[in-house]
Amino acid sequence: MNRMFLSMALGLGLGAAYSLPAYSQAKPETLVKQRQAAMTLQGKYFGPMNAMAQGKIPYDAGVVTRNAGYLDALSRMPWDGFAPSTKGEKSAALPAVFTDAGKFKEAQDRFQAEVTKLASVAKGGDEASVKAQISTVNKQCAACHEDFREKR
């Protein structure tokens, strides 16, 4: 069970029947580094889109389509890094990540769903709809940070 949990937690999809793969033994500090890397890149690619939606920089459909595609991949990457083994690591994660894992998972799922929708809407190209969906994604970022990340 522990083996399986580790595999699942790392998203490797390797069943318990296999021998424990080296990659399911990722150190807690590595998991934290990887999940923070995913968040850093979400910021890199979401930031400009959010600035466009807020009218701070000119709208660029090509950039939005590209960034939304990247974000669609990135939106799936941080979550296996919040393994229970990382509980004691220094990070901005609030205890609720571990004590309210169900609610955290729901927030992840909502975020991913809205990002996937953004990637799809971005391909359509209607600027107003795209901007509205960027704002929706932004609200999901904020809601999850509110509940699960230390205020800075």
Add this chain to the structure above:
Amino acid sequence: MNRMFLSMALGLGLGAAYSLPAYSQAKPETLVKQRQAAMTLQGKYFGPMNAMAQGKIPYDAGVVTRNAGYLDALSRMPWDGFAPSTKGEKSAALPAVFTDAGKFKEAQDRFQAEVTKLASVAKGGDEASVKAQISTVNKQCAACHEDFREKR
């Protein structure tokens, strides 16, 4: 020209005719953090594939397809972070990144092309071909690190 360079360097695709967007003014330390984040995640998703190709962990077609797709996106993310403004930042980047930018760009392009091929081959599902392509990608990682990254 400088404006345009900055925009291009950040891959925002915003032309010089626009006012300088906030995001083209990313601090050198932010650029380094973002490019390192992309490398960290390349390691997260390439590591298990490489271990499979080397027979260290069992081959899992589902994991390979997913990871290759992620890597295809991640393989495009680090490069705009190697802007000339980052020359003085502490990192493992060798001076050749800046003094031999043409060769560095060629190495990036080769890497990206091989990763894109891997993502495509992975969908086909022939294990031997996929493993061979994983090894090819691994060689591109190593070749670029050899020339452009400090030995550790």
